[in-house]
Amino acid sequence: MRRKVTLKQIAKELDVSISTVSKSLRDSPEISEDTRLKVQAFAKLYNYKPNNIALSLKNKKTKTIGIIIPEIVHHFFATVISGIEQVANECGYNVIVCLSDESFDKEVINMEMLANGSTDGFIMSLSKETQQKKDFHHLQEVINQGMPVVLFDRISNDILCDKVIIDDQLAAYEATNFLISKGLKKIALLTTVDYVSVGKLRTDGYLNVLHDHGIEVDESLIIRIEDTEHCDEKINELLENKSVDAILAVNELFAVTAIKLAMAKGIKIPEDLSVVAFTDGIISKYSTPTITTISQNGIKMGRKAAEMLIKRLELEDEEDEHYKTEIIETNLIIRESTKS
Amino acid sequence: MRRKVTLKQIAKELDVSISTVSKSLRDSPEISEDTRLKVQAFAKLYNYKPNNIALSLKNKKTKTIGIIIPEIVHHFFATVISGIEQVANECGYNVIVCLSDESFDKEVINMEMLANGSTDGFIMSLSKETQQKKDFHHLQEVINQGMPVVLFDRISNDILCDKVIIDDQLAAYEATNFLISKGLKKIALLTTVDYVSVGKLRTDGYLNVLHDHGIEVDESLIIRIEDTEHCDEKINELLENKSVDAILAVNELFAVTAIKLAMAKGIKIPEDLSVVAFTDGIISKYSTPTITTISQNGIKMGRKAAEMLIKRLELEDEEDEHYKTEIIETNLIIRESTKS
DNA sequence: TTTCAACACGAAAACGTTTTCGAAAGGTTT
DNA sequence: AAACCTTTCGAAAACGTTTTCGTGTTGAAA
Incomplete structure (x- = not known):
């Protein structure tokens, strides 16, 4: 040895x-x-x-990016990491990944851990619990210390830093508009509870387009699902008690579940029911029927976030304080679950 | 600030x-x-x-685990990371993730990068290219320096270190046996090229069970798919020219593709064709029909790998040299794609 | 012969810790 | 009063780098 x-x-x-x-x-x-x-x-x-450690100590730079996300067994987050890793690699940075598991406490602990010299900056997406509590002191602390932070997807306007998101509201608007253009009127929304920022924005987009078309909002068509546990139950209730033309789901899982339940009831897709989902992941591509989705380009988001962070890191001195919010474009990928 | x-x-x-x-x-x-x-x-x-960096330098320990895997946008690898992260977190370690992108060169570069003090040890799964070239000097180098390495899933017997795998051969044997027990005889195999270790082992299990049942091996029923590009083509060829009762696929993707192509031809599943796949991921759970799979418990694999690595790290001095290979049990999750 | 520049190298500080050892100050024992 | 022990603290080394500054030697110019 x-x-x-x-x-x-x-x-x-x-x-x-x-x-x-x-x-x-x-x-x-x-x-x-x-x-x-x-x-x-x-x-x-x-x-x-x-020796990298010695260099880090001397240069006061670790050439490492800290990523804190709610979970990793999740197609979207995995693609974002992949994007981050691409540019990190190109720029000679490493990425160190921590999972908050949707828990506020774990998010805080991980952050404090990494903030003590382990990383030069952070790229993160907030945990549900953090978004609910609206407690961002750990982020604020880190930012005050001069470490750059880039938030993506699940962000908060209460935090001043660089951000990269999709225009959730616009995307929901356009997707719903697409359904309306196919002559569909009774459009249900499968969404999350409102404290999840993206859930709220997507809901807003849905509401706006209905309003703009003079379609009255039927609150009973808006299903807010807290956890996946009662998912089936709530969707079944919708399908049985209401006649719906179409469904907009804020994620793949809700969509594929709805499709399965509908098909089990003999409802034909897309003839009787059209379905559009957010997040273009594996499920949509391979389910039967394949699902029309709003693509949320995770790779591009990750790349953008990493670019923004590294730019700040290399700028170093010039404390711009001029924070940007980049918007990654989405597009509708039309598949079998919607009428043509 | x-x-x-x-x-x-x-x-x-x-x-x-x-x-x-x-x-x-x-x-x-x-x-x-x-x-x-x-x-x-x-x-x-x-x-x-x-300051963590200063501590690392002093203690000559970073409390960091390096993970090098082929890709992260992949359900199985994501679950393994999740498992690793769990125990790492419990033991006060961080994980730093690098992607080889199935490239030998990137694997080497990442490894050398991390080996210079950034991590205390490695958990990795070999890239395809590395398995093909059978060049493991980078691993050997690191091991010689006294850094512990744990390989999982895509391993090589040429490397002396701790390993954690599933018994691919046995799992393939049992899955095929299950199909045979349902009275199915003409069982096709959708596999990868042989240099991928797990592909080879699964193929062997398939061959063994046929042999044990005195079923003659029909080489034309064994489809070796190099990349996903010609996947459709090759599977179509099989379905058109051969009458098959059942399919064993070494991954979800091959399985779901086969199912889609079969259904398009009016072949009923599971009445006319039963399908079993390796890797119990998202697709199998949500496709229509849901797919019977051999579960490959990624979380457990990750946890085990992390436990083995950390144990070595904390043992430190005692250079056991007594390397273990842990086998994670699999089980057949029976769903709709196989006859009952 | 003196002065000076160029060349080639070493000592030491710095990054932020932890830890070993030494030492000053005070109190206690003979 | 001398010897010794305790208490409390500081100096310095160590981890592995990089970099600034100083210094000795050589050869050439004055």
Whole structure:
């Protein structure tokens, strides 16, 4: 077992000083060619690589990005990480991933953990609990310390920092509009409880388009699902008691569940019922029928978030304070679950 | 903007030495209660937290686990990360994730990057290219340096280290056996090319069970799919030219694709064709019909891998050299895609 | 012969910790 | 009063880098 070699060991072995070794390896003109080549050869032989931790301590930069998200077994979040990792990699950064598990406490703990020197900045999406409590002191703390933070998807306007989102409201508007343009009128909405920022925005978009078309809002067509547990129950209730033409679901899971339940009742899709879902994930692509979705380009979101963060990191001194909110465009991917 | 406070600053402010501050905060009996309380109060006021980087450098431990996997937008790998993160969190470790993107070069680069002090050990699953080239020098290098490595799922017997896998061969055997027990004889296999370790093992299990039942192997029923591009094409060919009773697919994607293509041809599932897939992911659970799968408990694999790695890390000195291979049990989750 | 520049290298500080050891001050024992 | 012990603290080393500054040697110019 050959442990990693350090500058000190090389110096000792070659009977020169540590500084000479360091300078030689960095091709400093201060060092004579003789010594330089000798040191470089020796370093290569022993496969010397500078210790990252020591560099981080010296430079006060870790070249590491902290990602804190609610969960990772989730197609959208996985794609975002993938996007972040792409640009991080291109720029020589590593990513360290923490999961809040939708818990406020875990989010705080993870953040404090990473904030003590482990990362240069954060990219995060808020946990449900955090959005509900509206307690952002952990984020504020980190920002006050001068660490850049980029929020994506599940954001809060109470926090001043860079953000990257999709225009949830507009997307919901357009998707619903698409359904209306197909002559559908009784459009149900499967959404989450309102404290989830994106759920609220999507609901707003839905409400606006109905209003703009002079369609009266039937509150009983808006199903707010808290957890996936009572999902089936609530959807069944809707399908049995109401005659609906179409469904807009704020995520794939609600959509595919609704489709399954409907088909079980002999309701034909898309003939009797059209379905559109947010989040273009695996399920929509492979379910039967395939589901028309609003694509939420996770890769692009991740890439954008990483670019914004790294830009701030490399700018360093210039505390711009001029925070931006980037909007990633969505598009409707039309598949089999909607009438053509 | 209040930057993080250090021991030195506290020391200066309180007009004591750095050592005194450090000792006070760690409740050393060397320090008088007066000074101790004074320092602690001050530290609390300024929210002092030790700098992780400095600690890492001093302790020669980063409390960080490096994860290198082929991709993250993949249900199985995401669940494994989730499992790793769980125990890592419980044990006070962080995880830093790198994606090899199925590329040998990226795997090597990421590994060398992290090996220079960034992590205490690795948990990885080999990229396709690495398995094909059978070049493991980067792993060997790291292991020689005394860093523990745990391989999962896509492993190689050429590398001496801890491993955690499922018994792919047995699982394939049992799944195929299940199909045979339902009276099915003409069982096709949708697999990957042989250099992917798990693909090979699953194929072997399939072959063994046929042999044990005295069923002759029809090579034309074994479809080796290199990339997803020609997936449809090859499966269509099979369905058109051969009469098959059942299909065993080494992943969900092949299975759901086969089901879709079959249904398009009017083949009824499971009446005319039974389908079993490896990997119990999202697709199997939500496709129509739902798919019978061999569950590959990613969470448990991740947890196990993390436990093995951390155990080695905490053991530290005792270089056991006694590497273990843990086998995670699988079970057949019977759903709608197979006859009952 | 003196002065000075160029060259080649080393010492030391710095990053933020922890820990070992030494030492001053005060009190207690002979 | 001398010797010794306790208490309380500080100096310094160590982890592995990079970088600034100083210094000794050489050769050339005056």
